[in-house]
Amino acid sequence: SQQGEEDPQALSIQEGENATMNCSYKTSINNLQWYRQNSGRGLVHLILIRSNEREKHSGRLRVTLDTSKKSSSLLITASRAADTASYFCATAPYSSASKIIFGSGTRLSIRP
Amino acid sequence: DTAVSQTPKYLVTQMGNDKSIKCEQNLGHDTMYWYKQDSKKFLKIMFSYNNKELIINETVPNRFSPKSPDKAHLNLHINSLELGDSAVYFCASSQVGSDNEQYFGPGTRLTVT
Numbered sequence: 001s002q003q004g005e006e007d008p009q010a011l012s013i014q015e016g017e018n019a020t021m022n023c024s025y026k027t028s029i030n031n032l033q034w035y036r037q038n039s040g041r042g043l044v045h046l047i048l049i050r051s052n053e054r055e056k057h058s059g060r061l062r063v064t065l066d067t068s069k070k071s072s073s074l075l076i077t078a079s080r081a082a083d084t085a086s087y088f089c090a091t092a093p094y095s096s097a098s099k100i101i102f103g104s105g106t107r108l109s110i111r112p
Numbered sequence: 113d114t115a116v117s118q119t120p121k122y123l124v125t126q127m128g129n130d131k132s133i134k135c136e137q138n139l140g141h142d143t144m145y146w147y148k149q150d151s152k153k154f155l156k157i158m159f160s161y162n163n164k165e166l167i168i169n170e171t172v173p174n175r176f177s178p179k180s181p182d183k184a185h186l187n188l189h190i191n192s193l194e195l196g197d198s199a200v201y202f203c204a205s206s207q208v209g210s211d212n213e214q215y216f217g218p219g220t221r222l223t224v225t
Binding site: 030031033035037040042043044045048050059086088091092098099100101102104105107 | 157160165211218
C-alpha cells in the first residue's frame with residue numbers, strides 16, 4: 001500500500017490565504033520530500049526535510065516533520081494563482097535507500 | 113537545455129501492440145527511474161537503474177521491459193499493450209548522495225484503445 005497518505009485530497013482557497021497540506025507515512029524514513037505537479041507536467045522538487053530535522057523553510061514554503069507521529073505538513077503562505085497545482089509528499093524509506101515513495105497528493109486550487 | 117526529456121509526449125495505440133518510450137537526462141545523474149501515474153494521480157515506481165544496472169523492479173508485468181544503454185538513457189518497452197496500461201509514464205533521475213531528490217521528465221501520456 002501507499003507509504004504516504006495526504007490530507008486533504010483537494011483544497012480550494014482564496015488568493016493571499018495560507019494553504020496547509022498534511023502527509024502521513026508508515027515506516028521509518030531517511031527524509032521526506034515535497035513535490036509540485038502542474039497540470040499536464042512532470043513533478044518538480046520543492047523541499048526536502050531530513051529525519052533529524054523538525055522544520056524547514058524555503059521562501060513561502062514551510063515544512064514540518066514529526067517522526068513520532070510519522071507526519072509532515074507543507075504550509076504555503078500568501079498563496080498566489082500560480083500555486084494552483086497538485087502537491088505530493090514522498091518518503092525515502094530507511095530500508096531502501098534507492099527509492100522514494102509518493103503519497104496520493106493534494107490538489108490545491110487558488111481562487112483569484 | 114531540458115534536463116530530463118521523454119519521447120513521445122503522447123502515444124495512442126491499440127491493444128496488443130508493442131511500443132517504446134525513450135528517456136534521456138543531461139544532468140550527469142547515476143540513477144534513473146520509470147514511474148506510472150494513473151487517472152487518480154497515484155504515482156508508483158516501476159523500475160530504477162543505477163549506472164545501467166537494474167536496482168529496483170517493482171511488481172510490474174513482464175510485458176514491461178526497461179533498457180539502459182548508458183547511464184544517460186533509460187527506455188521503456190511495453191509488449192502486448194492492454195487497456196489498463198493507459199496512464200502517464202514519467203521518467204526521472206537522481207544523483208547518488210543527493211538524498212534521492214528526483215528530477216522528472218514531462219511525461220508520456222499513453223492511451224490504449
